[in-house]
Amino acid sequence: MKHAVTYKLLKTDERSKARRGRVHTPHGDIETPVFMPVGTAATVKAMRPEQVKELGAQIILSNTYHLYLRPGHEIVKEAGGLHKFMNWDRAILTDSGGFQVFSLGDLRKIKEEGVEFRSHIDGSKHFFTPEKSMEVQNALGSDIMMAFDECAPYPADRAYVKNSLERTTRWLARCKEAHKNVEQQSLFGIMQGGMYKDLRYESAMQIVEMDLPGYSIGGLSVGEPKELMYEVLDYCVDYLPKEKPRYLMGVGSPDCLFEGVERGVDMFDCVLPTRIARNGTAMTSMGRVVIKNAAYERDFSPLDPNCDCYTCRNYSKAYLRHLFKSNEILSAMLLTNHNLHFLVHTMENIRNSIEEGRFLEYKKEFFDAYGKF
Amino acid sequence: MKHAVTYKLLKTDERSKARRGRVHTPHGDIETPVFMPVGTAATVKAMRPEQVKELGAQIILSNTYHLYLRPGHEIVKEAGGLHKFMNWDRAILTDSGGFQVFSLGDLRKIKEEGVEFRSHIDGSKHFFTPEKSMEVQNALGSDIMMAFDECAPYPADRAYVKNSLERTTRWLARCKEAHKNVEQQSLFGIMQGGMYKDLRYESAMQIVEMDLPGYSIGGLSVGEPKELMYEVLDYCVDYLPKEKPRYLMGVGSPDCLFEGVERGVDMFDCVLPTRIARNGTAMTSMGRVVIKNAAYERDFSPLDPNCDCYTCRNYSKAYLRHLFKSNEILSAMLLTNHNLHFLVHTMENIRNSIEEGRFLEYKKEFFDAYGKF
Numbered sequence: 120m121k122h123a124v125t126y127k128l129l130k131t132d133e134r135s136k137a138r139r140g141r142v143h144t145p146h147g148d149i150e151t152p153v154f155m156p157v158g159t160a161a162t163v164k165a166m167r168p169e170q171v172k173e174l175g176a177q178i179i180l181s182n183t184y185h186l187y188l189r190p191g192h193e194i195v196k197e198a199g200g201l202h203k204f205m206n207w208d209r210a211i212l213t214d215s216g217g218f219q220v221f222s223l224g225d226l227r228k229i230k231e232e233g234v235e236f237r238s239h240i241d242g243s244k245h246f247f248t249p250e251k252s253m254e255v256q257n258a259l260g261s262d263i264m265m266a267f268d269e270c271a272p273y274p275a276d277r278a279y280v281k282n283s284l285e286r287t288t289r290w291l292a293r294c295k296e297a298h299k300n301v302e303q304q305s306l307f308g309i310m311q312g313g314m315y316k317d318l319r320y321e322s323a324m325q326i327v328e329m330d331l332p333g334y335s336i337g338g339l340s341v342g343e344p345k346e347l348m349y350e351v352l353d354y355c356v357d358y359l360p361k362e363k364p365r366y367l368m369g370v371g372s373p374d375c376l377f378e379g380v381e382r383g384v385d386m387f388d389c390v391l392p393t394r395i396a397r398n399g400t401a402m403t404s405m406g407r408v409v410i411k412n413a414a415y416e417r418d419f420s421p422l423d424p425n426c427d428c429y430t431c432r433n434y435s436k437a438y439l440r441h442l443f444k445s446n447e448i449l450s451a452m453l454l455t456n457h458n459l460h461f462l463v464h465t466m467e468n469i470r471n472s473i474e475e476g477r478f479l480e481y482k483k484e485f486f487d488a489y490g491k492f
Numbered sequence: 493m494k495h496a497v498t499y500k501l502l503k504t505d506e507r508s509k510a511r512r513g514r515v516h517t518p519h520g521d522i523e524t525p526v527f528m529p530v531g532t533a534a535t536v537k538a539m540r541p542e543q544v545k546e547l548g549a550q551i552i553l554s555n556t557y558h559l560y561l562r563p564g565h566e567i568v569k570e571a572g573g574l575h576k577f578m579n580w581d582r583a584i585l586t587d588s589g590g591f592q593v594f595s596l597g598d599l600r601k602i603k604e605e606g607v608e609f610r611s612h613i614d615g616s617k618h619f620f621t622p623e624k625s626m627e628v629q630n631a632l633g634s635d636i637m638m639a640f641d642e643c644a645p646y647p648a649d650r651a652y653v654k655n656s657l658e659r660t661t662r663w664l665a666r667c668k669e670a671h672k673n674v675e676q677q678s679l680f681g682i683m684q685g686g687m688y689k690d691l692r693y694e695s696a697m698q699i700v701e702m703d704l705p706g707y708s709i710g711g712l713s714v715g716e717p718k719e720l721m722y723e724v725l726d727y728c729v730d731y732l733p734k735e736k737p738r739y740l741m742g743v744g745s746p747d748c749l750f751e752g753v754e755r756g757v758d759m760f761d762c763v764l765p766t767r768i769a770r771n772g773t774a775m776t777s778m779g780r781v782v783i784k785n786a787a788y789e790r791d792f793s794p795l796d797p798n799c800d801c802y803t804c805r806n807y808s809k810a811y812l813r814h815l816f817k818s819n820e821i822l823s824a825m826l827l828t829n830h831n832l833h834f835l836v837h838t839m840e841n842i843r844n845s846i847e848e849g850r851f852l853e854y855k856k857e858f859f860d861a862y863g864k865f
Binding site for chain 1: 533
């Protein structure tokens with residue numbers, strides 16, 4: 120079957136599972152490994168879309184649950200799709216809404232058919248199913264659509280996780296069946312199985328059989344220790360086909376990016392860089408900078424002397440501190456720009472290091488400079 | 493005496509007092525009449541400075557009171573001055589701090605020497621004098637500095653207003669004496685006199701005698717009806733010298749700009765366009781648009797079909813409504829950009845209409861389309 124989204128493996132590192140690849144989408148090619156900025160409500164918070172492009176982002180993630188509730192997927196469809204609605208002409212990946220719906224806790228009820236939930240905005244009642252998730256994502260017109268899955272919490276007992284992964288597989292088959300726009304959009308499957316090796320294997324075998332254009336590793340970064348996440352990644356990436364892209368959902372701290380790439384992951388997304396930016400924290404080549412600290416009151420140097428982003432070229436820490444303390448919107452704008460630039464460029468450096476056969480050396484250099492996470 | 497800031501009168505309208513002129517400053521020439529966006533805390537809220545330039549702003553206003561309190565004028569001076577601190581290389585006008593200090597109400601006490609007040613941020617005690625205002629503005633390095641005046645409230649009795657305008661004159665003499673950087677910065681005087689014609693005349697005669705490079709009309713737009721403001725403008729502009737620029741402080745609604753220009757005013761500033769933008773209101777060629785209105789839910793046309801600003805070129809009302817309702821920062825960014833563009837371009841159209849001898853015709857066209865204010 121011909122997919123709208125395809126993957127080409129360009130090179131695999133000799134001393135790790137790190138890989139250089141390229142994902143082709145109807146809205147342009149994506150060099151991998153890649154970090155995808157998050158634009159939850161059809162906007163990467165505090166950024167104009169061309170600024171997101173300028174800093175080198177190749178693809179962004181947007182959220183099905185949020186757009187379904189507000190403004191409503193029919194409105195986005197009438198606007199000409201999400202790309203046109205939000206003025207972003209590069210690739211878009213949408214999640215399935217599953218993770219947000221499950222995060223609602225008491226506000227939702229899981230059945231075999233789907234999930235009943237109440238809106239966090241106005242308390243209205245909704246019912247999400249694999250078919251509904253596909254309908255919404257087809258209306259949004261994202262390049263990569265995610266399957267509607269159940270993400271088991273951590274910790275969760277074996278019976279729960281097994282039950283949940285098997286339902287996820289059944290839902291994936293329904294998603295594949297319901298997906299109406301295979302010419303323009305591609306559906307990625309999601310592996311579940313919690314922290315259980317045999318269940319990860321079971322999940323992988325079931326979803327890989329469906330020959331989807333890409334696979335995500337779900338159910339990680341849900342509260343477990345990082346070491347446990349790395350341990351699970353160590354084996355479960357091997358269960359996925361080499362010729363398809365692998366996406367680790369919701370992971371974006373610099374250390375996790377390196378550890379994920381080392382274990383063969385191609386795609387990452389996370390709200391971390393944009394969220395901590397709004398809280399006044401910058402990621403720099405020398406570690407985190409908490410801009411409100413008194414130490415920066417008269418510090419007229421840039422956030423990161425090794426950064427050539429718009430923020431670092433034009434503004435001092437003293438100015439950024441002033442903006443943050445004054446609750447100025449420009450503070451969020453400038454720190455978001457810097458943090459996204461930092462992660463996107465770190466990922467570019469990672470790609471170069473894989474091409475040049477020095478990924479592990481680059482990882483060590485980066486960690487030595489960045490310090491404690 | 494040679495001033496850093498000079499004015500050239502290019503043309504006066506034959507059927508009104510509207511004038512085309514040019515203000516020369518150490519940071520570039522300003523075509524007048526001009527609208528000056530406000531950047532209270534060393535940032536035009538929700539805008540990168542080059543975006544403010546791109547939409548055609550020639551000069552911005554920043555606030556002495558706010559910068560004195562936070563981050564502190566010594567820090568701005570150490571940073572290399574306000575232009576460098578905030579990354580704005582065009583002209584800057586700073587107010588004197590007087591208006592903000594007087595607005596503190598119970599938190600301040602007026603004496604002949606100056607005004608004692610408590611910070612609105614932390615309640616700390618401060619004393620502002622004409623000398624202090626000059627010291628702060630010299631540290632900021634603005635191109636145009638405003639005199640430290642007392643702006644009488646409306647309504648105010650004659651004795652209060654007379655006393656206040658005479659103190660303003662004495663304070664102006666102290667400002668002129670205290671101003672330490674005449675080579676690079678120019679001090680403008682401020683006319684007071686409330687709504688009393690003879691007191692306006694008295695104030696004008698006293699300040700014009702000091703041969704300053706520009707004069708402001710203070711004490712208007714302080715709560716009086718617009719008709720009364722126009723009536724006062726009708727006579728008091730004539731008391732100011734033709735060869736100096738005239739600045740009407742704190743005025744920026746489209747109707748007031750036209751009425752002010754018609755009465756011979758050259759410079760205006762106001763927080764209105766940026767403030768209402770953050771509250772979801774746009775100024776357009778067809779009147780105000782309150783973006784949250786349900787009417788725009790599926791309106792995929794731009795805010796203003798006659799506008800070529802970044803916002804109108806790229807986004808629909810439906811998208812802007814979605815952003816506003818979702819409390820997204822991009823909403824403030826896009827609406828601020830549009831509103832500033834609208835006022836700056838309306839002023840450009842006003843300048844062209846004066847040059848072409850059709851100012852009154854343009855005013856009528858604008859009002860007919862804009863509707864009720």
